[in-house]
Amino acid sequence: MSTKSDQTTNDDSNETVSHEDDLTEQAKNQFGYYSDILRTLELYRQSVPRNDYITLAGRNFFLSELYNLHTNCNRVLNYAVEHNEVFNQNLPTIGPLIICGLARTGTTLLYNLLACDPNCRAPLFTDMNVEIVPPISRSDSIGQKRRLDFLKSLQQDNEQMSAMFIRIAASHAHFDIEEDHSILRQAGYFCMFNFLSDHEDDTPESWIRKEMNKDYVYDYHETFLRMLNTVDMPKSHWLLKSPFHIFSLDKLLQHYPNALLIMMHRRLDEVLPSSCSLSLAASEVYFDKTNSISRDRIIKRTCQFLDTEIECMMKFQTSENGILAQSKKHIFHLTYDNLMKDPISIVHQIYNYFELHWSNEMEMAMRNWLLKNPQGKQGRHTYSLEEFGLNREDIETRYADYINLFLSSNN
Incomplete structure (x- = not known):
């Protein structure tokens, strides 16, 4: 592990080297992890x-991203100490109220509606x-505008980043609030590693087991x-969202024993192709999209990823001992179809279930949000089973x- 410089140079590109020079001694002592x-x-x-299929631009983008994650981690720990x-x-x-379960199940819609509660914070x-340090409040309009202006300038100066945001938005709409996986990534919980690694042993299952x-x-x-x-600090509760919490629910609940969980579900013949499509869109910044080997590997690993997600959900639901079993009384299961039929009614059910305070102000804010953000506003996400070599019968059996x-009609 180098502690001498931020970068070394070879014939291909600059390689960001992880180091601990920017962490204070006090922070090193307090945060042994x-x-x-x-x-x-x-x-x-x-x-x-080492993955030869990653383009030079993709390699540089990855190393830059890794450097930023590490830098943010250092800044947070220095600030905290x-x-x-x-x-x-x-x-x-109370809470936090956490949306987890499978991705591509309407979690972003639900997240934004729940965030309309003026008594919560996402x-x-x-x-x-x-500019995550120092943290600033929502009421700091000058500071918030400065951050937004800085983000816009980054996107304008970096065509690669700007194109990536636009491309992904059609598959996964971008809003002011974001899932807290952005926090996990700074600690090394980097799911894209599954798609970027060239090592055959680095399967989603092996990565998740380690995580x-x-x-x-x-x-x-x-x-x-x-x-x-x-x-x-919110008046009521924090609101969080990430499908990756399902892999470590025991760790999550150890840190947040009062957590209220929302598990979302959707037909898997819709989840799988949607997930494959999003994975390919997110990976285009790293790979030549015409490379069939990279494409096939991403599709394969996306399906493996879903396998392990479902395995963890099944284990959680059938657990009879320990912290997982105790937390099941604080979980609300929800299907995508029911959410889309009447989203405000579903949010009302969630608040009744967890005995959270409902207000007319929140309901009005949700209605306004739905009017301003119709489905497909940031682009239409189209996909099919066939384009990824999937079929409904195999999915239903598997x-x-x-x-x-x-998903049974009896549930």
Whole structure:
């Protein structure tokens, strides 16, 4: 592990080297898990560029992204150790309210509707990605505008980044609030590694098994959320969302024992092709999209990823012992079809179930949000089973247990 410089140069490109020079001694002593984060980021830095199918531009983009994640992690830990209020001020006793379960199931729509509650807070994209230290409150209009202007300037100056945002928006719409996977990534929970690694042993299942043992990822997650809480503590609860929480629910619940969970479900013959399409869109910044080998590998690993997601969900639902079993009374299951039929009614059901405070102000805000953000506003996401070599019969057979448990008409 280098501690001498930020970069080394070879014939191809600059390679960002993970280092700990920017972390204070006090932070190193308090956050012993930092060495694990550093080790993980360095593993990614060494492994991904070995993939010969990654373009030079993609390789440079990845190394730059990794450097930014590491830099943000250092800044957060340095800030936390210098500001006692990060740990002295408690998080709200309610929640957090967390949307998890499978991706591509309407979670983004639900997330934005739930965020209309003026008594809750969901992390902004800029909170987690742009000038994140020092944290600023929603009421700091000048600071918020500065962050947004900086983000726009980055996109304008970087055509690659701008094109990526536009391309992904059609598959996964972009809004001011963002899922808290952005926090997990700073601690080395980097799911794109599955698609970028060229090593056949680095399957989604093997990556997830390793991630499930990384307690420090949620140590960092809680530190980050506590930092935001010092400047923007909600009156009721924090709102979070990420499908990746399903892989480490025991770790999540150890850090947030009052968590209220929402599990979303959808027909898998819609989830699978939608997931493959999004994975390909997100990977275009790294690969030549005409390369069939890379494309086939991404599709294969996306399907493997879903396999493990479903396995974890089934384990959680059937668990009879420990923290997972105890938390099942704090979980609300929801299908995509029911959400799309009457989204406001569904949110009302969620609030009744968890005994959260409902207000006319929140309902009005949700109705306004729906009017301003019709489906497809940021682009139409089209896909089919056939284009990814999938068929409905195989899916129904392969995932019969999941379908019977969560999608049966009897549920």
